[in-house]
Amino acid sequence: MNELTANLKTRCVGRYLVDMPEGMYVSGYAKIQGVDIETKAMSGDAYQREIEKREAELKATRSALGYQFLYQDGEAWGKGTRYFVHLGNPADPSDAARVIEAYKWDHNYQIRLTIEASDYTHSVFKDEPSIKQMTVKNNVPEKTRLVFGLLEKVRGRADDEIPTEPGLCFYGGFLPAKAGSEEEVSTQYVLNDRKDIRFNIESTPDLRDSTTLLQHADSPEARAALKAMDAKVIRKGTVELAGMKAEEWLFEGLKPGDGRGDSFSLRANEITSSPSSPFLSMDLTTGGQVQIQDQYVKLDRASLTTGEAVALWDAVSRTLRPRPNGY
Incomplete structure (x- = not known):
């Protein structure tokens, strides 16, 4: 013992500190303003290969019902970043479902952000009464800006790095931000x-x-x-x-x-x-x-x-x- x-x-979790034994396997995730954040330790070359593989996967995926699957892809707000907007589940019965996912590599971590959205603008269901009553029929632009803004601020972080500015610590990352609502962190330490x-x-x-x-x-x-x-x-x-x-x-x-x-x-x-x-x-x-x-x-x-x-x-x-x- x-x-x-x-x-x-000393380790940083959320906006708290805790002292942990050395030599522990660490994992975890964060969710901020509805955006899921996951990190994975890797080299810059490995990150590029991962992005190329993900692009190929999404471009090769087909909707089971014949809907368009990949809607947007390109660079976010920053060199080396990448984002995709796609249907999400190939078996989804709706053509309005969207998943926005964005990536960056920083301090030897791949940082992945995802959030669900919807776009009924050109949907085959756009004339249904329930859809017509919707105030916002396309929240993809709004949620894309949210993801891009978080992606721009978030940075990779070694597990033993203790930030000195206001913000949220999570496994492999740190988001500089004053305390607010809509944030959740979970971290696991295993001997x-x-x-x-x-x-x-x-x-x-x-x-x-x-x-x-x-x-x-x-x-x-x-x-x-x-x-x-x-x-x-x-x-x-x-x-x-x-x-x-x-x-x-x-x-x-x-x-x-x-x-x-x-x-x-x-x-x-x-x-x-x-x-x-x-x-x-x-x-x-x-x-x-x-x-x-x-x-x-x-x-x-x-x-x-x-x-x-x-x-x-x-x-x-x-x-x-x-x-x-x-x-």
């Missing part, structure tokens, strides 16, 4: 040599729940679930973190696949979430089963004992704090 907690390194040890951190200013974690933990539904899992509550209560209060609930029990393991949860700003204090959740799971070469393998025991998992949880969870100048 000492080797895991001796060299914690490379013990793949059942998994942290999941999520944050959004747009979630405001009616109950807290501890209220849920004391509900009849939660007690019934714990009984079905043959679970033992290890600890639950309030937690004082730097600049905020949180609640935690730790238990050990049966996992899917009949293995046993730990499930630890922490929540902050559940019923008071806002752009200046976004909802924050962190979960640690151990044991159960792990995925190896597309197959799930049951673990009779977790890679950490419950005592070791608690020690890891305490070392990491107590470092959660708002990022200075993050808002």
